[in-house]
Amino acid sequence: MELHNIEKLIEKYFDATTTIAEEEILRKYFSEGNIAPHLEQHAPLFNYFTKAKEERFTKQVPLKPRKNYLKWASVAAIAIFMVGLYFYEPTPPPVTLADEYTPEEIASAKEALALLAMNFNKGTEQLNHLNEFEKTTNKFLTKSN
Numbered sequence: 001m002e003l004h005n006i007e008k009l010i011e012k013y014f015d016a017t018t019t020i021a022e023e024e025i026l027r028k029y030f031s032e033g034n035i036a037p038h039l040e041q042h043a044p045l046f047n048y049f050t051k052a053k054e055e056r057f058t059k060q061v062p063l064k065p066r067k068n069y070l071k072w073a074s075v076a077a078i079a080i081f082m083v084g085l086y087f088y089e090p091t092p093p094p095v096t097l098a099d100e101y102t103p104e105e106i107a108s109a110k111e112a113l114a115l116l117a118m119n120f121n122k123g124t125e126q127l128n129h130l131n132e133f134e135k136t137t138n139k140f141l142t143k144s145n
Contacts, residue, residue, distance in 0.1 A: 003036055006039065007039070013026060027049060029046075030046035031050055
């Protein structure tokens with residue numbers, strides 16, 4: 001085979017545009033042994049493919065039965081869903097104060113809350129007096145500096 005054609009085929013091979021027949025021509029050229037000196041660097045590549053075709057796996061492959069976990073997972077999901085439906089209790093409607101307590105209990109609670117609010121207001125008034133005291137002391141402290 002012409003050296004020029006082999007060089008073109010090698011260029012096409014590395015561009016990944018060769019056909020199987022052209023690759024076979026390259027393998028045959030590099031397996032003959034009469035290789036041009038500047039193309040010897042490519043010889044191991046094509047010789048490797050030739051040798052790799054001849055290799056066979058001779059060990060026995062142990063075949064284990066395939067377990068179908070997906071089927072059992074879906075069965076378990078359906079079972080959990082069914083148990084959830086069985087024990088499902090809808091939330092009761094909200095209860096109003098009138099339904100829960102008698103009018104007397106509501107009135108006494110309002111009275112207790114009003115008394116509590118009044119005592120809180122007294123405490124807040126005391127804080128207002130304290131704030132006024134703090135303002136006046138700050139005035140005297142800043143004037144003395």
